[in-house]
Amino acid sequence: MNPAEQYILKQPEPFRSILLELQMVIEAIVPEAELLYKWKIPFYYWNGIPICYLNQSKDYVDLAFWHGERLKDYRSHFVTTNRKSVTSLRYFSLEDIDDEVIIYVIKRQLEINTNPFKLILKPKKKI
Numbered sequence: 001m002n003p004a005e006q007y008i009l010k011q012p013e014p015f016r017s018i019l020l021e022l023q024m025v026i027e028a029i030v031p032e033a034e035l036l037y038k039w040k041i042p043f044y045y046w047n048g049i050p051i052c053y054l055n056q057s058k059d060y061v062d063l064a065f066w067h068g069e070r071l072k073d074y075r076s077h078f079v080t081t082n083r084k085s086v087t088s089l090r091y092f093s094l095e096d097i098d099d100e101v102i103i104y105v106i107k108r109q110l111e112i113n114t115n116p117f118k119l120i121l122k123p124k125k126k127i
Contacts, residue, residue, distance in 0.1 A: 004042035018061045029106045051109040064088040
């Protein structure tokens with residue numbers, strides 16, 4: 001079993017169910033997406049570019065993504081407080097999940113198709 005899947009399955013309820021539902025929705029939108037385990041959390045990659053990650057924290061699950069400033073619809077659903085480059089959709093229960101919002105976010109991430117790490121990494125200083 002992939003470490004990202006292990007991460008999801010070892011979470012307590014209701015977070016495990018939330019993560020599994022998000023996993024199903026993401027994989028339905030992008031069946032060729034690759035679920036990897038990076039920085040101790042599950043990341044979805046498509047064509048070598050990270051499109052989102054899942055993180056259980058405190059009393060919620062975040063579906064986090066980059067390029068939030070370029071997403072015009074569903075702004076009221078986004079969590080951006082105290083963040084520089086990541087935006088997320090936050091879920092406290094299964095009932096909070098709105099497939100329509102996730103479909104919009106993931107499809108826009110695929111259209112943007114830009115590696116966020118290349119945008120946020122600082123250039124190396126020349127000596």
